[in-house]
Amino acid sequence: MKKHKAWLAGLAAITLVIGASVLRSGNTESHVDRQLIPTAAREEIKSVEAEINNIEEKSLNRAQSATLDGFQQNILLGKLIFYDQKLAVNRNQSCAFCHMPETGFTGPVSALNQTIVAYPGSVRTRFGKRTPQSHTYASFAPVLHYNPEQGDFVGGQFWDMRATGLRLDSALAEQAQDPPLDPVEIGLIDPACMIYRMSERPYRAMAERLWGAQAFDIRWPANANQVCGRPGPPLQTDPLPVHLNAVDRGIAQSTFDRIGEAIAAFEISPEVNPFSSKYDYVMAGKAEFTPEEKMGYELFRSKATHCNECHRDGGPGEEPLFTDFTASNLGVPPNPALPFYKENAPDQFGYTANPEGLKYLDPGVGGFLASKQNPNREWAAMAGSFLGKYKTPTLRNVDKRPRPDFVKAYMHNGYLKSLKEVVHFYNTRDALPRCKPGDPGEKVTCWPASENPATMNQKQLGDLKLSGQQEDFLVAFLKTLTDGYSPPAK
Ligand code: HEC
Ligand code: HEC
Numbered sequence: 001m002k003k004h005k006a007w008l009a010g011l012a013a014i015t016l017v018i019g020a021s022v023l024r025s026g027n028t029e030s031h032v033d034r035q036l037i038p039t040a041a042r043e044e045i046k047s048v049e050a051e052i053n054n055i056e057e058k059s060l061n062r063a064q065s066a067t068l069d070g071f072q073q074n075i076l077l078g079k080l081i082f083y084d085q086k087l088a089v090n091r092n093q094s095c096a097f098c099h100m101p102e103t104g105f106t107g108p109v110s111a112l113n114q115t116i117v118a119y120p121g122s123v124r125t126r127f128g129k130r131t132p133q134s135h136t137y138a139s140f141a142p143v144l145h146y147n148p149e150q151g152d153f154v155g156g157q158f159w160d161m162r163a164t165g166l167r168l169d170s171a172l173a174e175q176a177q178d179p180p181l182d183p184v185e186i187g188l189i190d191p192a193c194m195i196y197r198m199s200e201r202p203y204r205a206m207a208e209r210l211w212g213a214q215a216f217d218i219r220w221p222a223n224a225n226q227v228c229g230r231p232g233p234p235l236q237t238d239p240l241p242v243h244l245n246a247v248d249r250g251i252a253q254s255t256f257d258r259i260g261e262a263i264a265a266f267e268i269s270p271e272v273n274p275f276s277s278k279y280d281y282v283m284a285g286k287a288e289f290t291p292e293e294k295m296g297y298e299l300f301r302s303k304a305t306h307c308n309e310c311h312r313d314g315g316p317g318e319e320p321l322f323t324d325f326t327a328s329n330l331g332v333p334p335n336p337a338l339p340f341y342k343e344n345a346p347d348q349f350g351y352t353a354n355p356e357g358l359k360y361l362d363p364g365v366g367g368f369l370a371s372k373q374n375p376n377r378e379w380a381a382m383a384g385s386f387l388g389k390y391k392t393p394t395l396r397n398v399d400k401r402p403r404p405d406f407v408k409a410y411m412h413n414g415y416l417k418s419l420k421e422v423v424h425f426y427n428t429r430d431a432l433p434r435c436k437p438g439d440p441g442e443k444v445t446c447w448p449a450s451e452n453p454a455t456m457n458q459k460q461l462g463d464l465k466l467s468g469q470q471e472d473f474l475v476a477f478l479k480t481l482t483d484g485y486s487p488p489a490k
Contacts, residue, residue, distance in 0.1 A: 052096050
């Protein structure tokens with residue numbers, strides 16, 4: 001306790017010093033910002049933002065084309081929204097900021113993946129608690145349901161499945177409604193702000209053609225612009241701070257649903273899901289695995305590794321998506337580098353992302369089932385047994401990166417940084433001794449304890465008894481799942 005107090009006093013002193021220098025520089029935002037985003041990430045972030053603008057401009061030019069059919073227009077509208085940075089509360093962030101094509105639509109900043117894993121929100125001093133998921137092939141996830149025979153939840157979006165899809169009959173469309181209102185992401189204070197902001201964008205006419213003239217026909221209160229410039233979350237006493245009459249509120253909600261569906265149309269499109277990896281060409285008989293890749297594929301499908309039991313490579317009537325959309329707790333250790341653990345005090349807008357601070361345990365699917373967001377009371381009773389479980393991700397594009405030395409972060413908290421580490425973890429989680437985060441040998445000769453040991457999967461991983469070479473074969477196979485492969489010329 002005493003130690004704790006001394007620590008707190010130290011922290012207070014540091015805060016005072018920072019506070020004083022902030023007052024001098026007169027710029028709070030950039031100062032706190034500099035504390036959490038590593039310097040090396042700053043340049044990368046700038047070039048990602050420039051690339052997003054570039055893609056947006058090209059897409060706007062394409063929107064002028066008279067030859068697009070309805071199918072193409074719908075996808076293009078979704079793409080325009082996906083890349084539009086002006087919709088965010090500070091007009092500085094789009095979905096693509098955390099999901100870029102060059103990494104298979106996951107985090108595009110190597111220096112963040114390597115360090116704090118989480119991406120800053122539109123309010124650049126706020127960070128979420130998990131790794132951005134790749135959303136390639138996410139469109140194949142069904143609406144969330146419980147399969148009593150398997151005893152598994154299946155489908156939904158997010159690591160914790162919380163975007164169920166039950167309302168719009170599309171998990172993906174409902175997922176797309178979450179980031180705009182997430183205080184640590186795009187940060188809008190009211191869904192109506194998304195419509196207000198979009199009504200000022202150059203692709204408004206295209207949206208009206210597709211959705212109808214009512215889409216933006218809302219009588220906005222005089223302070224709409226001002227309210228929408230304030231980061232969420234809203235006060236509990238005023239949950240929808242853009243004050244609209246009931247009909248206009250209905251229009252806003254319906255247009256917000258159309259936005260979710262348009263983004264989903266883009267995410268379902270062949271541009272995002274091309275099925276063009278070396279693996280696909282090999283299966284079609286148009287390319288051949290190297291001997292290492294072939295050994296890796298055989299191991300992947302074998303009882304020795306169990307990989308294929310969750311990351312399914314297809315079956316009768318089933319596409320090879322390398323996930324079965326169920327959840328499991330692999331026993332991944334917590335990642336102390338996540339800035340979320342430090343977000344335990346109100347920021348300059350009075351928002352505290354993580355009141356529990358260092359004590360926070362990520363509850364995974366169990367957290368969603370226990371929350372108000374869960375629409376089904378029967379499911380709530382199962383929360384305990386799903387604590388610490390996460391949705392099985394697709395392995396397609398798991399190695400897709402813009403350059404060989406680009407670091408990707410794996411698992412829900414980005415604790416693992418290479419495919420070799422991932423495979424070594426499956427192989428040796430239980431065979432090697434426990435150690436503390438930061439101990440010498442961590443991730444090579446010892447592993448820290450699981451975040452949620454009670455529900456940990458003991459059956460399919462932990463001590464696979466693979467040799468180092470067999471681990472490498474598995475990695476070689478995983479690398480064949482990257483889209484954009486050019487088959488050898490015949
Ligand atoms: C600040 C970074 C950030 C932004 C901006 C962002 N995302 Fe994400 N995305 C994440 C993170 C982190 C997760 C995982 C969150 C979780 O599971 O709690 C995620 C998960 C997803 C998933 C789930 C994939 C799956 O397999 O379950 C999809 C789809 C997705 N995002 C699409 C979007 C769209 C569409 C937008 C814009 C409307 C967007 N994201 C904006 C970081 C971001
Ligand atoms: C019991 C089901 C199951 C089995 C068996 C399984 N996985 Fe996984 N895999 C998962 C889940 C669930 C996650 C995400 C876990 C988390 O984030 O905590 C995951 C994550 C991964 C990731 C990280 C992907 C990303 O985008 O972060 C890779 C790579 C991977 N698995 C490869 C494999 C390989 C190779 C095998 C066999 C040695 C295997 N898995 C066996 C369920 C499984």
